[in-house]
Amino acid sequence: WVLHEGFLGVFGADAGVTLETYKSVGKENQSFDGATGGWFGVTDKYWGTAVIPQANVNYDARFSHFTDGRPRYQADYSDNAALTIAPGQSADLKTMVFAGAKETNTLTAYENQYNIRLFDRMIDWGWLWFITKPLFQLMDFIYHQVGNFGVAILITTVIIKLIFFPLASKQYASMANMKRMQPKMTELKEQYGDDRMGLQKAMMELYKKEKINPVAGCWPMLIQIPIFFALYKVLYVTIEMRHAPFFGWIQDLSAPDPTSLFNLFGLLPWSVPSILMIGAWPIIMGITMWIQMRMNPTPPDKTQAMIFNWMPVVFTYMLAQFPAGLVIYYAWNNTLSILQQSIIMKRHGVKIELFDNLKGVFRKKKPASE
Template sequence: MQNNRNYFIAIALSVLIVLGWQFLYMNPRIEAQRKAELARKAAQQTEQVQTPAAGGTTTAQPSGAAPSGQAPATTSLADALAKNPRVAIDTVSLAGSINLAGARLDDLRLKGYHETVDDSSPIITLFSPSETKDGYFSEIGYVGNDATGTVPGPTTLWTAPEGAKLTEKTPVTLTYKNEKGLTFERTISVDEHYMFTVTDKVTNAGDAAAALSSYGRVTRYNKPAVASTYVLHEGFIGVIGDSLVESKYTAVEEEPVTHTAAKGGWLGITDKYWAATIIPPQQTPYDSRFSHFTDGQPRFQADYKQEAVTVAPGQSIELKNLVFAGAKEVPVIDGYEATYQIPRFDRLIDWGWFYFITKPMFKLMDFFFRYFGNFGVAILLTTIVVKALFFPLASKQYASMANMKRMQPKMEELKAKFGDDRMGLQQATMQLYKDEKINPIAGCWPILLQIPVFFALYKVIYITIEMRHAPFFGWIQDLSAPDPTSFINLFGLLPFTAPTFLHLGVWPLIMGVTMFVQMRMNPTPPDPTQAMIFNWMPLVFTFMLASFPAGLVIYWAWNNTLSVLQQSVIMKRHGVKIELFDNLKGFFKRKPAPNEK
């Protein structure tokens, strides 16, 4: 009994620690980040022209492939777009333009995604020109030497045909010719989603052989406004050779991550829902680098430089890079991995440690979504499937609990018989378990096995873009965000916003009620400490889950409801009394005061 008491005290303390961490640390942090993001967007809308930014040089850094030395960016978006000639991008998924200075992808917006659940809100901006303070772009260029002359780099002005426009049906061809007789012909195409194909044909019309090293980079000036959490990787990512490499922004700020002579793979920068990556030619070795620059404009950069190739006089070579820039939609990412044979490209989505559970669970939910058109309904149906799969284990769990209940009278007899003789009581109890063929820990294994499933579902709801702004019914318009209602303002009847740490919506309350009912299916523990935890646990979890995504809270409430039904059936099958109604009566029955009779 003493061991059980200590065990439950440890659980209670752990829950209180998690609750305190959520309320005192995470909620204020999330609120501060939200205000910072709103302030940033307001400033972006009203920013004015100050000092034009200087372009970078074409000199490669000793450790990698990227130009550096860029001055701080302070130009407005409109003026940055007007600074250089551009080729428009217009597909079913993308809008923006290619900067002919450097042939950069530095103006890209995602037509299918808005900043809020309101379809009239601005669409998501992924790339912005380097002259703006939110610069984010992708660039492919070359590093040469004196014999090769000036090669395409950040400031190279490419030539495009008059009236050219990049669509999924019309590629664009850009040209550049240098003083040494090298002609660069770049063909850029894009599919109906987010994959750009950049094919360079280099022809040497000069008298001497030319040695060239191609480079590619994804450069970003700022970290995401909302910091990442422990369940999601945001920052640098890539498959370099055979290795999956993930590096946080903070880690790269302290020390760059470099790899040499890798072959195959991809690299870039990922956010929660969006990413930008470059897939270099897979058969040519390259050096790669994740780095943070502070020379002039602070920026984060993922880049690679290939081994030099030689173009003989009168000869030409062709190099092809792929650039992904867009939303991390699961079917699209999986399709690119299969179509282009990109190694482990599906890991661009952070499926986590339980990859083998998380991704199949999403596939199941996506299957239901395609039939019913509602991810909330898909969550409910997925929960039923999971409960069905775990039914044999749950049956054993509840059967074990039922057997333990039948043994309660005999246990009480043993306690009365042995009194304070704990060793004798323990030996007699173990013999009773052996005689009755009861495993006292059998009920724990199903719970432990379901923990990875629960965490996998949490990952699916939290990380997949399919859940972003996905509605359920009624007031739930975004399953990936917390329930927006709050009992503090009477669920919107009073004209003020509840503080974050007091926010408690309708679905968390429903979840709390279902958890309370589920716990009342079993007898109240006789130990006072256990009984206290038994009574307070639903309330603690109600507040703790209030800031979780609504989809996860809906899952938990529905799972509790199914568990109550399942436990009732199993207990009835084993001839064990269902304690629910007696426990509810006992909980709500007023206890007499000590001086009352």
């Protein structure tokens, strides 16, 4: 679901990219007959090989698995047209071969220089390639200006936040309006009690009267999910990110944070099991997520409140195994969102719940007898 490793090719001037796994070819060889133009080959995460026949040659290609002798996988082709060479004459046949690192700028340069259609798609940009590749190109441009891919991620995050600022403003404005209506909603709940149908109808009338769309706050978040996934793809599949350092202990943005809370981030001489590798940056990300969630009132429902409290912990554990660059992006994005939400809420005259929520967390609870 995240990365294709195996066979791939573009068979014809109008064809898309064909992907075949080793497993599928191991079960049955794949043939592509009567193609003109295009290319085909084998790829893994960072490296690839490809054969590019002459643009005017009609050929049959195949992806095969052989078990005679040493088992092997193979991509090859044969020309369909017979070539007749008269005595004393000569003919040229030109086939290009690529083998090496899948550097984006190199593949794009070959695509343009030799008119090799979709040659840059040897990199698995995924279904969202129209977002993923431009996002990488933006980060790569910034990297060449600042000399650090981690800083490029931070600057790219700011640019993304600026692009989505109108949507985010609507999201936080909707949240602010919902908070302002909280006392009236509480009154309605007390008024209707167990009459859920009546309560729902009354709330819909309240939303209509106050011109509030309760779903408006969700759309900006949903729209930004493809950006999040595209950035994950960039960090995961591009060789430019491989071994790219940030600052301090992060020497590879494509790998997880190498530190762990359970050996005090390297102070204790203990090799931590991979399941307990929760580094400094995932913890920073979890703290920013926790603070962001505390910007809103605690849900009155106990189940929702429990989810509200445990979600940052779950995300901290999950993202600890993700590339450090993605975790840094998430932490920085949360920080910017906290600042943005504070400004918008203040502008709408809505109380920021953060400090009251923090006091509630750290305030010593009285015994039930009191």
